Amino acid sequence: MIGGLFAKVFQRVPSLLYRVSLMMKPQVVFVLGGPGAGKGTQCSKIVESFNYTHLSAGDLLRAERAREGSESGQLISNYIKEGKIVPVEITINLLKKAMEETMQEDEKKFCFLIDGFPRNKDNLEGWKKVMEDKADVKFVLFFDCDDEVCIDRCLERGKSSGRSDDNRESLEKRIQTYLQSTRPIIDLYEESGKVRTIDASRCVDEVFADVKAVLDKEG
Numbered sequence: 001m002i003g004g005l006f007a008k009v010f011q012r013v014p015s016l017l018y019r020v021s022l023m024m025k026p027q028v029v030f031v032l033g034g035p036g037a038g039k040g041t042q043c044s045k046i047v048e049s050f051n052y053t054h055l056s057a058g059d060l061l062r063a064e065r066a067r068e069g070s071e072s073g074q075l076i077s078n079y080i081k082e083g084k085i086v087p088v089e090i091t092i093n094l095l096k097k098a099m100e101e102t103m104q105e106d107e108k109k110f111c112f113l114i115d116g117f118p119r120n121k122d123n124l125e126g127w128k129k130v131m132e133d134k135a136d137v138k139f140v141l142f143f144d145c146d147d148e149v150c151i152d153r154c155l156e157r158g159k160s161s162g163r164s165d166d167n168r169e170s171l172e173k174r175i176q177t178y179l180q181s182t183r184p185i186i187d188l189y190e191e192s193g194k195v196r197t198i199d200a201s202r203c204v205d206e207v208f209a210d211v212k213a214v215l216d217k218e219g
Contacts, residue, residue: 026135031115033143035174036150037200045208057117060094083173088126120181140189143200
């Protein structure tokens with residue numbers, strides 16, 4: 001009887017060790033696409049159906065910009081207004097802090113959707129330097145959407161969002177930044193087979209059906 005009990009324990013050890021190792025290291029999905037591609041909307045739906053925590057690089061930066069006493073607030077504000085990419089050190093520190101706080105609050109929350117990052121080569125190199133041995137990137141969820149569709153969506157969102165960058169001038173700058181800086185990162189991950197592309201030009205539910213299929217398959 002005791003021997004049988006030990007046998008069951010030893011059978012469970014590998015799976016327990018595997019689970020513990022996963023829990024100790026954040027499992028990350030980068031969510032990329034142009035402004036207005038629907039990244040935030042789809043991330044919200046993923047969180048409702050899967051055990052992921054959604055971290056928006058843009059939301060974290062905007063919150064830090066608005067935080068009283070923030071040393072980086074004005075710098076972040078200037079970059080966002082110009083449609084430029086905020087220095088990588090600031091963004092990674094905010095992401096790292098958010099992941100650590102989430103996992104401290106609930107050890108089962110170790111899967112993260114990081115929305116809007118990495119946005120350029122500097123972001124990617126910064127991530128590898130600081131986070132490569134601290135988090136595992138499972139894959140990139142890429143929301144592919146026509147530029148004009150993205151602009152129209154953002155202009156519509158701007159009527160109620162209160163976001164200073166939801167105007168045509170800022171949007172055109174942001175899309176150029178995205179095409180010049182972020183698309184090459186997506187292409188880079190594509191070469192290593194780590195991109196899952198979603199046609200994001202359709203309605204929310206149709207897009208999410210494809211997202212769900214990807215996540216069901218990837219686990």
